Amino acid sequence: MSTTERPRILVVGGGYVGLYAARRILKKMRYGEATVTVVDPRSYMTYQPFLPEAAAGNISPRHVVVPLRRVLPKAEVLTGRVTTIDQDRKVATIAPLVGEAYELPFDYLVVALGAVSRTFPIPGLAEQGIGMKGIEEAIGLRNHVLEQLDKADSTNDEEIRRKALTFVFVGGGFAGAETIGEVEDMARDAAKYYKNVSREDMRFILVDAADKILPEVGPKLGKYGKEHLEGRGVEVYLSTSMDSCVDGHVVLKNGLEVDSNTIVWTAGVKPNPVLSRYGLPLGPRGHVDCETTLQVKGTDYIWAAGDNAQVPDLVGRKAGNENAWCPPNAQHALRQARVLGDNVLSGMRGFPQKDYSHANKGAVAGLGLHKGVAMIVMGKMKIKLKGRLAWYMHRGYHGMAMPTWNRKIRVFADWTLGMFLKREVVSLGAIETPREEFYEAAKPAPVASAPKEKTEAKAKEKTEEKAKAS
Ligand SMILES: Cc1cc2nc3c(=O)[nH]c(=O)nc-3n(C[C@H](O)[C@H](O)[C@H](O)COP(=O)(O)OP(=O)(O)OC[C@H]3O[C@@H](n4cnc5c(N)ncnc54)[C@H](O)[C@@H]3O)c2cc1C
Missing domain, CATH: 3.50.50.60 (FAD/NAD(P)-binding domain)
Incomplete structure (x- = not known):
């Protein structure tokens, strides 16, 4: 400094x-x-x-x-x-x-x-939940969700499979509705690469304590957003909250209980x-x-x-x-x-200060590829859009609002590539622990006497067991 x-x-x-x-x-x-x-x-x-x-x-x-x-x-x-x-x-x-x-x-x-x-003292939340406030969380969630598909695809244990394929999102504002919309879209699309996981095997649940979702776009579009997500198979539970999620066992106030490895917390800030x-x-x-x-x-x-x-x-x-x-x-x-x-x-x-005043211009939300809602305020008029057109508005608005031309161009380039190439569905979960493999390779080899010690310990265990049994 x-x-x-x-x-x-x-x-x-x-x-x-x-x-x-x-x-x-x-x-x-x-x-x-x-x-x-x-x-x-x-x-x-x-x-x-x-x-x-x-x-x-x-x-x-x-x-x-x-x-x-x-x-x-x-x-x-x-x-x-x-x-x-x-x-x-x-x-x-x-x-x-x-x-x-x-x-x-x-x-x-x-x-x-x-x-x-904004969190509450819900048992299990701190240990099991993930937020959506930073890029680290967004990428962590992506890797985690794809890893759940990998797990489900490779196990014979039905309980592990069901837990891996159940995804719970708490909070249905901008952040929650957009995140479940995008992640559900990506996960179900990824299912086509998995032999033992189908789109229908996945269970997506959205919970909100309020009686509506997406309040930012008004009641009509919020209702549309809910029905749209339900049409895609998302279970939406309103006027209810999560009581606990200890070890991934989610208990909702309305009585629903599910096991899930994925609890995304977007219930406000x-x-x-x-x-x-x-x-x-x-x-x-x-x-x-x-x-x-x-x-x-x-x-x-x-x-x-x-x-x-x-x-x-x-x-x-x-x-x-x-x-x-x-x-x-x-x-x-x-x-x-x-x-x-x-x-x-x-x-x-030493000059006078200006007042801040701004009239709401509306809101746009993406709910997955080619899906969205938008409310544009023009004077006293409110234009409500849904579906593909709203999704274009969402991308157009945010693409242009992204700071710096460098970033705008990169974002539009990502979207353009996405139109021609298939969506990338690889999970890079190990990126969060990059030194693990190297550590395994570099850590000192076990001392030569170890096997002998092991055999002795086993022999001792056996003698003790025999003594107990007699
Ligand atoms: C998932 C998601 C989707 C959203 N979608 C929309 C949308 O579609 N439309 C919309 O209008 N809004 C949206 N928002 C809200 C919008 O992003 C925020 O309102 C906006 O970022 C607020 O800007 P800010 O500068 O107040 O805070 P931030 O952008 O969060 O910046 C705060 C900064 O303070 C830093 N900081 C924290 N602690 C310290 C410290 N002790 N010392 C120094 N620095 C510190 C943080 O690292 C951070 O960089 C969304 C938010 C989220 C999370």
Whole structure:
């Protein structure tokens, strides 16, 4: 990390908001006006709306992430976590990937930590569940699901087979519905390569505590989404929740019990809990409390936006809903980041702040190849699309929203290749333990006396058994 004479703008989090805000500041900043430092435990930004497609193998994992150092060449990018903020001294504590934590002074602060999976103390969940917030989880899930097909294909044990071929998804919002839609599509398609596994052998279950799925696209399209998934053989259980999943034995509130090796948890998000150590004003659900200018309440040098911020929704409030807040989605995160970037520069230069206001433009969701739902808002009109057309809207919108032309081109290239070549269905589960085989080869050979010791131990066991029997 460099020492700097210039004021430092510290951006905590290099996700959607962090990346776009830093780019905006760097683009509009005068030469040498400030040092922009971005801190994130990952060296890349993840385009989360593409995680379900990455899990299905439609997009290469590397193309779903954007390397921070490459797209922010003028920024100082540090890989680590910001663990605390001392507002009196204007100092952040950074825990780097390796080595001792250190302090970093700043003049202006952007808080863009996003959200983490919202979980409940359900027995077995921590041990058995997997979330869908990062590329690691998406690829882990893909490898895991394909591995279950490998297992089922190669066993004679019906119990193992059934457990391997049962897939449970909890949470039917954007993330859950898209993930089950994509993974079910991929797994059933992969069945054609397996002699002992058919499409019908697989059981997919979607559970949600609410009485609908996909609330983001409205009740009608949500109902369509549910019926569409059911038409594909997915069992959808609404107004129910998962009581436990110890050792993969899933028990639902509605009485259903199944055994499954795959429990995907997509039941919502909550603001990053590390915020409680930053000393910032927080709302009732743990979000940083912001003004309409994205300035953190009671401060004139700290801004926050995205999933970790509670930002008044001016459009909703103008329409009469006094308690309207911006929902946590990419649509707001991206636009808030731009206003935030401008406001940081204005704050630094002593100019007035701009309000953030954005009218919902709708939502698109992919539910597998050539399947989707889309709601496009045009003024007072809501256009609802489903099926192939909606799926094209989903791909077109997100393909163009992907940051940088480099990534856009790679994503479109993946999709184009996918039209001509068959879907890749190989499981690379061993990639998670790459040293295992080498370790086996390189570990010291057993000492020469070992066989003798073994024989002696066996003989001793036998004598003891005989003595017991007599
Ligand atoms: C599977 C999935 C599908 C989605 N689909 C859609 C969609 O179709 N449409 C839509 O509008 N939205 C969608 N979203 C939501 C959207 O992706 C988020 O709203 C958006 O990413 C929020 O941006 P953010 O910058 O607030 O958080 P993030 O993008 O999550 O960034 C937060 C960053 O903070 C970093 N961080 C965490 N802790 C620390 C720390 N201690 N110090 C420093 N950095 C830290 C993280 O590593 C991360 O890079 C989806 C989300 C998911 C998970």
